[in-house]
Amino acid sequence: MLNSNNQSIKYNVIHALYNDKNLMIDSIKLLIKNKNIKIKEVYSPFPIHNLDKLLKLKPTNLSIYAFIYGLFGFFFSNLIIWYTMIYDWPQNIGGKPSFSWIQNFPSFIPVIFELSIYFSAHLMCITYLFQCKLFPWTKSKNPDPRTTDNLFMIEIEYDKNQTNSIFYFSSFLQKQGAIEVHCK
Amino acid sequence: MFDNYENYKKRKSVLITGKKSYQNITNDTLNPIIHKAGNLWWISFIISLLSFLWGVICILYTIVTGIGVWGINKTINWAWDITNFVWWVGIGHAGTLISAVLLLFRQKWRLSINRSAEAMTIFAVIQAGLFPIIHMGRPWNAYWVIPIPNQFGSLWPNFNSPLLWDVFAISTYFSVSTVFWFIGLIPDFAMIRDRISNPIQKKIYSILSFGWGGSSRDWQRFEEISLVLAGLCTPLVFSVHTIVSFDFSTSIIKGWHSTIFPPYFVSGAIFSGFAMVQTLLGVTRKVLSLENYITRDHIEYMNKIILLTGGIVSLAYISEFILSWYSKDPFEKFIYFSAKAATGPYWWAFWILILCNVIIPQLLWIKFIRRSFFWSYIIAIIINIGMWFERFDIIVLNLSRDYIPSSWTGFVPSFIDVGIFIGTIGCFFSIYLLYIRFFPVISQSELKTLVSCKKKL
Numbered sequence: 332m333l334n335s336n337n338q339s340i341k342y343n344v345i346h347a348l349y350n351d352k353n354l355m356i357d358s359i360k361l362l363i364k365n366k367n368i369k370i371k372e373v374y375s376p377f378p379i380h381n382l383d384k385l386l387k388l389k390p391t392n393l394s395i396y397a398f399i400y401g402l403f404g405f406f407f408s409n410l411i412i413w414y415t416m417i418y419d420w421p422q423n424i425g426g427k428p429s430f431s432w433i434q435n436f437p438s439f440i441p442v443i444f445e446l447s448i449y450f451s452a453h454l455m456c457i458t459y460l461f462q463c464k465l466f467p468w469t470k471s472k473n474p475d476p477r478t479t480d481n482l483f484m485i486e487i488e489y490d491k492n493q494t495n496s497i498f499y500f501s502s503f504l505q506k507q508g509a510i511e512v513h514c515k
Numbered sequence: 516m517f518d519n520y521e522n523y524k525k526r527k528s529v530l531i532t533g534k535k536s537y538q539n540i541t542n543d544t545l546n547p548i549i550h551k552a553g554n555l556w557w558i559s560f561i562i563s564l565l566s567f568l569w570g571v572i573c574i575l576y577t578i579v580t581g582i583g584v585w586g587i588n589k590t591i592n593w594a595w596d597i598t599n600f601v602w603w604v605g606i607g608h609a610g611t612l613i614s615a616v617l618l619l620f621r622q623k624w625r626l627s628i629n630r631s632a633e634a635m636t637i638f639a640v641i642q643a644g645l646f647p648i649i650h651m652g653r654p655w656n657a658y659w660v661i662p663i664p665n666q667f668g669s670l671w672p673n674f675n676s677p678l679l680w681d682v683f684a685i686s687t688y689f690s691v692s693t694v695f696w697f698i699g700l701i702p703d704f705a706m707i708r709d710r711i712s713n714p715i716q717k718k719i720y721s722i723l724s725f726g727w728g729g730s731s732r733d734w735q736r737f738e739e740i741s742l743v744l745a746g747l748c749t750p751l752v753f754s755v756h757t758i759v760s761f762d763f764s765t766s767i768i769k770g771w772h773s774t775i776f777p778p779y780f781v782s783g784a785i786f787s788g789f790a791m792v793q794t795l796l797g798v799t800r801k802v803l804s805l806e807n808y809i810t811r812d813h814i815e816y817m818n819k820i821i822l823l824t825g826g827i828v829s830l831a832y833i834s835e836f837i838l839s840w841y842s843k844d845p846f847e848k849f850i851y852f853s854a855k856a857a858t859g860p861y862w863w864a865f866w867i868l869i870l871c872n873v874i875i876p877q878l879l880w881i882k883f884i885r886r887s888f889f890w891s892y893i894i895a896i897i898i899n900i901g902m903w904f905e906r907f908d909i910i911v912l913n914l915s916r917d918y919i920p921s922s923w924t925g926f927v928p929s930f931i932d933v934g935i936f937i938g939t940i941g942c943f944f945s946i947y948l949l950y951i952r953f954f955p956v957i958s959q960s961e962l963k964t965l966v967s968c969k970k971k972l
Binding site: 372373374375376377378379382383386388391393394397411412415416419420422424427429435438439441442444445446448449451452453455456459460462463464465466467468469470471472473476477478479480481 | 536537538541662669670671672673674675677679680683684687690691694695698701702705706708709710721722723724725726727728729730731732733734735736737738739740742743744747748750751754758761960961963964
């Protein structure tokens, strides 16, 4: 695998486009065995199951964040209910005084539940947008617009100094079923 | 018999017909957005818009004059407004159910229909939310239900009240469903952004797509967030209508004070929600030429859920009827499922309910009807009507015969009641029609996972 931190080596990229998901996956399997190349990114028009495991991507931590945000929502809702109903203005409603949080707890459950879900869902989505760098005014991140339609793309980094390797990889990728190979 | 069962197990459901490729799915999603709307769309839109405007005028008249212009009285102080509220919330249930619950169960048949259903949820909840606000009489004070410091100092909303639980449940359901819907739309907006040529439209879809690229990392997170959001939405689906049912079941009105209400309301909501999905998809399928994506199998699957939830609702009706008879309570004789309800002044509403929700849906046991687009559409509309009458019966019948016979009264809706209800239907269809013109109505990125593109080298 090439070391991308090595400043003496300059990298450019090869874009290999496929029109078949299975051919692309086969190519990825072969490419990751080759230690001289680095798969920078893979673009596809739809989610491909287990591709993240094939590319050895780090598992996402969004579900853990969702749990933490849910806990935050739980404590926030408890705090606001306790402050408004018990501490600040303990009303006597229909002969049922709100002097104790625990005695009133059963009727607080719906709001606590809803706010826990509310915080969990919304804050997780915001985290997701930040992690993926998805913002309203961001330019499109896919190098080829056809990857949102019917094509799949492997973006490969290669050593600019090794010109022979460009031809080797190009012909290799085309043999593996790439319909187009672009060196940039 | 064994042979038939084996054949049944082997039979794969047909979820896309016409041998579609990835590009075909892209084009079919894009067609309604890039092409001009047909006459059918314009006629539907103008009718919907006029109905909506009628509703707006009626709402303005109500706000300016006061809710005395409605048909309500001191005994039946909730009538069409709460009926419409519960009906619309119920309709809003199927969308999230199709998206979230069926996603968790890995049901592929949801893929062609989930986007329309999700949109339906959001538009239906908007209509529902309108009724409690205008029923307040002073909608400009609606923010008092939110626990924020106000001009009266330490005056806080009552967290013991089911009406406040409604506020939190409906607003959470609405906002979480909207987020779920929008996150799913981002890859589809990116597809439109990359295909469309009109610069203004390109700019708009570019903003909406948030710069989506479809990298493996993005898809990994997308799948995770879809799954977690589905997990969060699923209890919401069940909690929202449970909480709406608490509005009734925590009261002391006979016929309302019932522990069966939460499961009964939830199944009723799914029943009516799926009926509305059938109604909308019947239109969308024809108007947008999506015959290859909304197939007989989709219709059949939805009809099976309608049969199941209709069965639960019918069982609840029977148990309510038997309990009102068995209790020998003189006031229970007048509740919405009782001998007096079937023969009293609102007998017509009772029998419409039985006919529409119990008897006619049984036709779906017949395979030919269950798989027929036409009959499914007709039955779905009948169920929509029946479910509206169910809510009407629960509210008006139970309130009309109170504990004190001197306060017994009837209810006649005013033209304002009718206008507001029709206005919400107009608003719902106007938004939906605009949505199918400008938004990707099928979840093309997810639908492409169903297509196996095989290329021989």
